[in-house]
Amino acid sequence: MNDRTTTASAEPGDDVTVAGWAHEIRDLGGIAFLIVRDKTGKIQVKFEKDAMDDELVETGTEVARESVVSVTGAVEEEERAPTGVEIVPDSVEVIAPADPELPLDPSGKVDAELPTRLDNRTLDLRREEAKAIFEIRAEVLRSAREAFRELGSTEITTPKIVATGTEGGTELFPITYFGQEAFMNQSPQLFKQLMVGSGLERVFEIGPIFRAEEHNTPRHLNEATSIDFESAFIDHEEAMDACEQVVRAAYEGVAANCADQLDTLGYDDFEVPDEAFPRLTYEEAIERINATGELDTQLVWGDDLPTEGEKALGTDVGGHYFVTDWPSEIKPFYIKDYDDETELSTGFDLMAPNMELVSGGQREHRYDQLVEGFEAQGLDPEAFDYYTKMFRYGMPPHAGWAIGGERLVMTMLDLPNIREAVLFPRDRQRLSP
RNA sequence: GCCCGGGUGGUGUAGUGGCCCAUCAUAUCACCCUGUCACGGUGAUGACGCGGGUUCAAAUCCCGCCUCGGGCGCCA
Numbered sequence: 001m002n003d004r005t006t007t008a009s010a011e012p013g014d015d016v017t018v019a020g021w022a023h024e025i026r027d028l029g030g031i032a033f034l035i036v037r038d039k040t041g042k043i044q045v046k047f048e049k050d051a052m053d054d055e056l057v058e059t060g061t062e063v064a065r066e067s068v069v070s071v072t073g074a075v076e077e078e079e080r081a082p083t084g085v086e087i088v089p090d091s092v093e094v095i096a097p098a099d100p101e102l103p104l105d106p107s108g109k110v111d112a113e114l115p116t117r118l119d120n121r122t123l124d125l126r127r128e129e130a131k132a133i134f135e136i137r138a139e140v141l142r143s144a145r146e147a148f149r150e151l152g153s154t155e156i157t158t159p160k161i162v163a164t165g166t167e168g169g170t171e172l173f174p175i176t177y178f179g180q181e182a183f184m185n186q187s188p189q190l191f192k193q194l195m196v197g198s199g200l201e202r203v204f205e206i207g208p209i210f211r212a213e214e215h216n217t218p219r220h221l222n223e224a225t226s227i228d229f230e231s232a233f234i235d236h237e238e239a240m241d242a243c244e245q246v247v248r249a250a251y252e253g254v255a256a257n258c259a260d261q262l263d264t265l266g267y268d269d270f271e272v273p274d275e276a277f278p279r280l281t282y283e284e285a286i287e288r289i290n291a292t293g294e295l296d297t298q299l300v301w302g303d304d305l306p307t308e309g310e311k312a313l314g315t316d317v318g319g320h321y322f323v324t325d326w327p328s329e330i331k332p333f334y335i336k337d338y339d340d341e342t343e344l345s346t347g348f349d350l351m352a353p354n355m356e357l358v359s360g361g362q363r364e365h366r367y368d369q370l371v372e373g374f375e376a377q378g379l380d381p382e383a384f385d386y387y388t389k390m391f392r393y394g395m396p397p398h399a400g401w402a403i404g405g406e407r408l409v410m411t412m413l414d415l416p417n418i419r420e421a422v423l424f425p426r427d428r429q430r431l432s433p
Numbered sequence: 434g435c436c437c438g439g440g441u442g443g444u445g446u447a448g449u450g451g452c453c454c455a456u457c458a459u460a461u462c463a464c465c466c467u468g469u470c471a472c473g474g475u476g477a478u479g480a481c482g483c484g485g486g487u488u489c490a491a492a493u494c495c496c497g498c499c500u501c502g503g504g505c506g507c508c509a
Contacts, residue, residue, distance in 0.1 A: 028473085029466035048467070065460085082470050100461055101443045109471060110445050110459045115501060171507095187509090213507065214434065224509060307505070349509095356509065404509030429501070 004070075008040035012077035012085055018043060019070040019095070021126065022063045024107060032061045034092075035082075036071055037126070044086040045071050046078075052089075060092040066106060066123070068096035114417060121423060121433065132261035133420060136254055137409045141206060143253025144227055144403075147246045148204040153229065156203045158191035160184060160210070164383050171212035173222075184210035187402065189334065190387045192230040193363055196398040197390055202231040206405065216428050218417040219355055221406060223426035229360075230400030236336075236346040236362040239399035240322055243350060243358055244277050247320070250408060265413060273320055277350065280317075281325040289313050302327050314353035324348045333373030335361040346399070352411040360401025367391040 005016035020038030027033075034045040047057045063069060073089035103119070104112040106126035117124040124130045145155065161177060162185045172183040188205050195203045209226040229242060251272040254262070262270045280288070286299040286309075294312035299305070305313075305323070314321075324346075328337045331347035338344045347361035364370045370391055374381040381388055409421040419425040424433055 024470090026469045026472055027466085028469055031467040031469080033469055033472095035470085044470080046468085050467085078468090080468050080470090099443095102460075104444060105460070107459095107471085112444060113501090116444070209509080211508075215505090215507070216503070217505090218503080220508070226509065304507085307507095359509070402509065407509055 006040040007036060007038050007043035007083075010043055010075045010085060010087070012075050014075045015073070016075055016087070017070060017072040018087065019068070021106075022065055022067045022069050022098075024065065025061055025063070027061055032057070033086075034060050034063070034069075034071075036069060036087075041083070043083060044081045045073070045089050045092070046081075046086045047089070056089065056092060059094060060089060063092075063094050064098045064100045066098040066102060066126070067094055068098075069094055114419060118419065118425065118430065119433070125423075128264045130420075132258075132264040133409070133413065133415070134423065135261050136258050136265075136413065137405075137421060139253050139258050140250045140409055140412070141227075141405070143249045143257075144246050145204075145206070146253075147249035148229065151202065151229075151231075151242055151245065153202040153204045153231065154200045156192070156195055156200070156205050157207055158185075158188040158205060160208060171214075173210050173212045186211050187226065188228050189402075190384070192228055192400060193334070193395075193398065194387065194390055196230050196232040196400075197393075197395040201233070201396075204229045214428055218419075219407065219410070221418055221422060221425055221427060224422075225405030227403040227405050227408070228400065229402075230363075230398060232396040232398045234399050235397070236324070236348060236360070236399045239360050239362065239401055240277075240279065240324075240348060240350075243360065243401050243403070247277075247350070247358075247403070247408070248273060251412065254412065267413070275319070277320040277322055278317060279322040279324050279348075282323055282327065283325065285313060285323045288316055292316055302329065304330050310351060310356070311354050314351055314355075317351075317353055320350060320352050320357075322348050322350050331361065333377045333379070334363055334370070336364045336369075348401075350401075350403075352407065355407060355411060356404075357407050357411060358401050358403045360399065362397070362399040365391065365395045365397050367395075 003017055004019050007018055007020065010016050010018060018036055018038065020036045023035040023037040023042055025032065025034050030049050032047040032049065034047065035042050036045060045060060047060050049057050070093045071087055071089050072091045073087045075085050075087055077084065078086045102123065104116055104123050106123055108127055125134065148155065161175065161182055163182055172186055175182050175184060187209050188207065192203055192205060205228045207226060209224055211222055229246065255270055255272050283301065285305065286303065289295060289309040289312055290298045292312040295309055299309060326345045326347045328343050328345040331345040335345050335347040338346060345361065347359065349356050350358035364373055367388065371381045371388060374384060406418050406421040410418050415421055419427065
């Protein structure tokens, strides 16, 4: 395949071999066109029936759509061709024929519903729009990694098979580990904290997390990609600065490197957020939600923000924003409370703007307070000994956060369903493919 | 976990008790067509998720099952 030329790089005057999929055949009688599609685009192959070998014409014009073909011939400039060039073939080979009845139409003439598309993801990703989402997703991850390196963090990977959950409460997928009870990890939280106490100090991880909640919404997955950051010697304010930097880098990377993909998806007005993300306290947030009048009942201090309230506030603010200073009781035990106001947590969320995108905070690094926190949440500190004991050997003050990777792509591209941002989503109903 | 809504040819749809041996588009098959670019024309094949019930009559109403989507809770 070394001699293969991509459709985009075929220049007039060249003798080339292109390989790709039979996108469409237009047979006009005496002349017929085969459109070959590859990763880089499409090119037209011309068959003038009277002037060409019958077998060549037959192979090229009777091949089933979506079959893999290889075409060798001369590239000619032709203004009537869709791309300005076309191939006059010397030979056509059908490398892998496709069944004539396709489970969905990659040419996009007829829409398919999401479940049909997910059942046939390979064919779905032959469509430019679906392909563009995953090229953008790759750019988001690339630019996030670059931003993390600029922040001086080291990329780590932590175990996904664990003996105990992170936060208790949350549903975990149980598995059997050589006869022992184990779980799929819901978050790298505890492990990344252990690493800020190591010589690495500042770390990030991009990896899968597993949640066994039986929710069924367009914004939840049971297997998601978490973009985690944790650093020694920073507080929650500095953690928010870092978070903003990484989110912004992802937008900048996409704006700079994915113009074609954005165009394919119809975004002619893709914008990198230009202002610093506003930081609202929890108290300000519930006041503003109450002021919108969108909710039937008024929120009071201590309530978690209901979905409806998040949407109302998101519309009110109109962009990304942080919510800070939460009541301690609705944030997990490993988040530190303010020293002078122990009923207030340093935990924060980043809203994007209608959905929670990030959660983070300054962590409790003091051994005694951490163990108290476990007990207060009804967890047995003994079960987390591998974690707590390291807080006895010099654990620095630290803070961090986690971005929902798919939610970042979803909110960035305004996708109607988070499953659009995962190749093979795992949700309540779907375990295959 | 609680609550709502949907399943009609390969794909996407019309259809609200008789006008339905089921509409339209696209795909597929056959024939015609020398510049298509959503090519065009003629014809053909192909479907009511499964099971039970109500009724003279069921795609349509009822019950159960399967399956999919969504809302809330919770969360990334």
